Ligand SMILES: [Zn+2]
């Protein structure tokens with residue numbers, strides 16, 4: 287479970303004293319680092335480093351204190367690229383604290399040897415020019431596969447971002463910026479121990495970050511990330527559509543109320559625990575009634591028309607249910623989840639954000655990846671009612687059970703596509719790449735999650751050519 291935002295917003299942390307304090311390593315790194323000396327972690331990182339929280343990304347970029355302070359530090363820090371050469375005093379000099387407050391904090395510097403040492407210890411750092419990114423927490427989720435990224439640990443990925451095999455989207459580049467940790471120390475900087483450090487060479491080595499691809503600046507974002515989002519998002523109006531399609535790696539808080547907030551969250555295994563016993567029971571129940579009793583086709587007040595049916599129709603109707611689900615999945619995702627709310631109606635925007643927008647804004651918020659059982663049961667029950675209109679009870683039941691299995695498979699698969707690391711060449715690997723493209727680049731196509739068949743039929747297929755990687 288991601289940490290509760292209460293903890294995330296903790297102000298107990300203080301800003302590091304020295305401007306050159308290294309960012310705290312993420313937990314994965316801390317665990318895997320072994321005997322390699324790590325930089326002193328900043329005071330009181332608290333319990334923020336939980337799997338999937340994604341906060342570390344922003345955190346490392348900011349390298350500030352509590353969230354408020356961090357935000358400001360970040361607002362300054364993110365403007366770094368593109369500015370000219372700059373000088374700052376080493377850790378020894380703290381005379382001009384007022385000047386420091388207005389000047390952007392200098393980036394943390396890492397030597398090539400240090401980067402290599404961290405990579406050897408299991409971390410996955412890559413660079414673009416002189417800009418360093420810690421992808422340790424992300425590497426498993428990389429749509430191009432974990433191996434592809436690990437093979438590039440410690441190296442410059444500028445060329446890989448442009449492909450071949452795949453040109454990474456603007457959103458993918460913006461995503462990368464979230465993991466920025468500092469700059470690679472050039473040879474000139476290496477020789478300067480204390481005293482004045484010039485950043486000119488590091489700056490020159492940077493490929494200037496495209497403003498479109500810069501990480502979302504949470505201080506200047508359209509919404510206040512320290513407050514619950516749902517109400518704010520409702521008032522974004524025209525800007526909502528663009529905002530919601532710029533994904534970030536951090537959990538969301540929707541409501542102020544802890545109770546309401548908890549109601550919107552569901553762990554993946556809840557879906558499995560609630561629905562799979564029902565599938566097993568219904569499979570047994572309907573198979574038995576098919577083999578034991580005649581199938582009642584329809585009945586009037588006085589007579590009942592029923593015929594015996596072979597048990598072999600069971601798999602046929604069951605598979606029909608599975609297929610029907612893939613169609614439902616497609617229709618729901620395309621026409622309900624991606625219905626564009628009118629900019630003037632804040633309630634429809636909020637509804638959209640609640641049902642699907644939040645997932646596009648924060649695709650790796652694991653607590654909201656699957657349907658909560660309560661709203662799901664309403665939809666599942668109405669599906670059964672609709673099926674009963676067209677089919678006799680037993681047959682409707684079999685189709686329904688197949689469909690329910692399809693739904694569970696879909697929800698589990700969707701979760702896995704976000705968090706799993708399927709091996710290259712497998713069906714899941716291709717579907718992961720496909721679904722991530724829906725999130726990052728082609729939000730108006732690629733609606734199929736468990737399969738592409740309806741995308742093919744309805745001409746919303748994402749082109750194959752650029753599917754290798756995110
Ligand atoms: Zn979607």
Ligand SMILES: [Zn+2]
Pocket residue numbers: 645649700704721725
């Ligand atoms: Zn998704």
Ligand SMILES: [Zn+2]
Pocket residue numbers: 428429430454755756
């Ligand atoms: Zn990639």
